[in-house]
Amino acid sequence: MNSHRTDAIAGALDALRIELPSWGFANTGTRFGKFLQPAAAATIAEKFSDAGEVHRLTGACPTLALHVLWDFPDGVRSASAVRALAGQHGVRPGSINPNLFEEQHYKFGSFGNPDPAIRARALAHAADSVAIARELDSRDITLWFADGSNYPGTANIRQRKQWFEEGLRNVHTRLAPSQRMLVEYKPFEPAFYHTDIADWGMALLLARASGPQARVLVDTGHHYAAQNIEQIVAWLLAEGMLGGFHFNDRRYADDDLTLGSIDPYQVFRIFHEIQFFEWETGTRADIAYMIDQSHNLKGKIEAMIQTVMMAQELYAKAALVDHAALASAQAHCDLVAAESILQNAFATDVRPAIVEWREAHRLPANPMAAFRAGGYLERITGERQHRAAAASSYA
Ligand code: RM4
Ligand code: MN
Ligand code: MN
DSSP, X not given: OOHHHHHHHHHHHHHOOEEEEGGGGBOOBOSSOBOOOTTOBOSHHHHHHHHHHHHHHHSOOOEEEEEHHHHOTTGGGGHHHHHHHHHHHXXXXXXXXXXXXXXXXXXXXXXXXXXXXXXXXXHHHHHHHHHHHHHTXXXXXXXXXXXXXXXXXXXXXXXXXXXXXXXXXXXXXTOOTTOEEEEEOOSSSSOSSEETTOSHHHHHHHHHHHOTTEEEEEETTSSOTTOOHHHHHHHHHHTTOEEEEEEOBOSSSSOOBOTTSSOHHHHHHHHHHHHHHHHXXXXXXXXXXXXXXXXXSSOHHHHHXXXXXXXXXXXXXXXXXXXXXXXXXXXXXXXXXXXHHXXXXXXXXXXXXXXXXHHHTTOOSSHHHHHHHHSHHHHHHHHHGGGTTTOOOOO
């Protein structure tokens, strides 16, 4: 590979930062059961420690996404303890995720609940989440809602849309000028007839209605089969409304499989749209990349390292697209040339260039092998296994 191409890869990798999810290190399961792992993290300290290990090996994960209900048992009063842990493990607090779906009172929804007292509770929780984020200098509040209905006729869809607009506008008024709120969408589950924020168009309208610091969050798993996610990404970029991603892969629905495990070409195409936009506009897209996976079968830390390595590989491949040649082929409707530019970039083995980048940054050439040889897993297994069965939350 010539130096122009290795430089393009190094530049891309320097810019790619991937946030880890605190819930990805804890015991989780499916609706049907949980298979507990002796090394799973049960405390916020252990989650920071595991995230610190992933960052130490990959150099790409300086922040940890936090879930308010699971990681801040005393709400904003837990923030100082979290800040101390962050300092200790070299990983900063990342996005703050309110939990508006797990408690009993959210049975019929949160921001869209017909009961005004429950809507007020949901707003108070969202306000607490913003306060936590301010306290920790976290930039993004990530809002995902389980709200929806299971049976036709049981919910007033237009009324609920209005409640969502009011609620999100209210959250927006609490943001500091440097903060953002990211609105996530999901077509179904846990509600199976309608979801209040079902797709990117609804999330976009709600984000626009909320205020200038709101953006849309694209969870790669939250799409119908065969949906063209990179087109959604391109439109959101063009509208200046793409705020972030939740990385995972899907075969059927919200499977939360490892990124790129099913369709790496799709992830490549998403990264290509982002880098093409950046080349065309001469600006950097301000996008928060986060992982949203909680593995039940794979080792949790290994699955995170695997995801980061896959994201780096696909991002590096996208950096090899010759944008000027692509623009020219598109302008001349040279379909085969244009398509081949993408295919050739995707087919390039970028791993040697990534190893060079790692070595230049004094990182292990193979983070997964380094993890397996490093003894961290054995140490935490010894420390944690005695109470693994006792400790388990949703995530
Ligand atoms: C949802 C969505 C959210 C995540 C919850 C637990 O499907 O992806 O981002 O926080 O799951
Ligand atoms: Mn998500
Ligand atoms: Mn999801």
